[in-house]
Amino acid sequence: MSAALPETTLATDIAAGLARVETLFDAQLTSAFPAVNDLCRHVERYRGKMLRPTLVLVSGLAFTGDGTQLRSEHDIVAGTVEMIHMATLVHDDVLDDATMRRRGETVNFLRGNETAVMLGDYLISNAFHLCSRAGDPALNLRLGEVTNTLCEGELLQLSRRHDLGLDEPTYFEIVRRKTAVLVGASCELGTRLAGAAPADVVAMREFGERLGVAFQIQDDLLDLLGDEATVGKSIGRDLEKGKLTLPVILHLARTQGESRLTALEAIAAKDGETVRAMLTRSGAVDAARARAVSIVEEAKRLLPQTRRTGSRELLLALADRVVARDH
């Protein structure tokens, strides 16, 4: 019986932490203008998995002893990384001409690209303002570095749209920047704020970055193979927008001659059905999936010794969940 108790406490602590983060998030975005509040309420509906704030809190709890509390900075960082993530979703939907997100209509679809651009800016600005409230310049500096990297990843991806010669290293460079660094920083800062040893902070960042890369590959697969009702957001956007994803790159790398030509034509023609069938038949889909799983396994091996009972098991479970999701 006594073995189950600490684990229950950990789950309770995380749930309580996430509730505090939601309150902080909503309060930060409260404006004197109803027009602004309406838009923010719409964005709050996008909050789903809460992966990044969860990782901040779990990383924090993992490196404090049993029965100790998180610092208020953990909540601020958790709210900040989620707000940065929300801003990227709002602007990504503009870039992708997406109409659906979390089973609802996107801001750009409902209110136009102009409002979506400005709402994304409002979220970025509020993210930095929220972070500044911690009063710790190191947090601002680190998260500014992270968003610089994130934007560079997006710009790099935009510059390579419709480039059928995009290779695997460049794909991973883009993914690391646009997705993985924010997930890595969530683990890193949660751990650092808990006063963990520098080696643990670095290991947790590496753990998180790998989760981020695997998460993006899974996203690529869902965009290619998922159905809109289950995924809950617009799919087929990568092909439509000329973004080469891992299954496509792996397929092109393993195909020669006539078949390669047929593949290039189907990709250029944005023929989703043909591309899906070819990539499934050639084993490229399975290979991409296997790659995501092996990156998660690598992340799990990197996980350092944690202090809090049950935290190691929880972090391992979170890692597995990244690739075992259908939305």
Place this chain on the structure above:
Amino acid sequence: MSAALPETTLATDIAAGLARVETLFDAQLTSAFPAVNDLCRHVERYRGKMLRPTLVLVSGLAFTGDGTQLRSEHDIVAGTVEMIHMATLVHDDVLDDATMRRRGETVNFLRGNETAVMLGDYLISNAFHLCSRAGDPALNLRLGEVTNTLCEGELLQLSRRHDLGLDEPTYFEIVRRKTAVLVGASCELGTRLAGAAPADVVAMREFGERLGVAFQIQDDLLDLLGDEATVGKSIGRDLEKGKLTLPVILHLARTQGESRLTALEAIAAKDGETVRAMLTRSGAVDAARARAVSIVEEAKRLLPQTRRTGSRELLLALADRVVARDH
């Protein structure tokens, strides 16, 4: 002869300061990716009047004694406010479908809206990162507050596009938020970093905010009346995008019956030539210009006692220049 000397030194100090700010600005935006650097080089061409960094430096110098130096934080804040301003230009051009800026093509026109959205994000992110390098949480907090307000102003304006009932108080609320707070903060932070008394810091913020409001009214007038070759950017965008500006609001307020109906029709039809003629004839254009001038006069009266020789004259001249410009 000796009276001219300190003024020359002030001009030299400002020129040297602006050169440092340009170096800082360019270094901050240097990326490992040529695709990103190309875009940033394009944006650096937008730097023109450097009004905001100049105000940071002059405000700083005004409140240090003769012969003293600015702090490195002045340069950082000056670079940050200019970078925030550049980000708003890039996103504004997307919102306005503008094709020309500083006699060159806009990023959205050259590279598409998607790249312009992401480049604006990269600039915002770098602005916060640059600011964080000062290591002073109060600066981050204040500038985060400023950009929150700025985005609220833009969102408020977007929510009232094509609203022919927009009144003067709402117009000024939008302008204060979207333009004036950043100019006000430039003066405020320059002064505060110079160690000035709190009353002087507040007075300088008020001075700057009024300059910002007058600047925006002048921008409205140039958009309505200027010619593209002189202004150097796309004009007629306000009418095209359904933004009611001060001359239009003043015209509608002073016109009744049939004439009012004709005006509303011309505005709704985006008939620039007719609107220009009506607003000029009714005196609304002159009234808007007079309002800008009177706001500048109010700013000048608010200017507190400065310490540095020549700084008062320079601040007064900068104030006048805001409304006496054709681009």
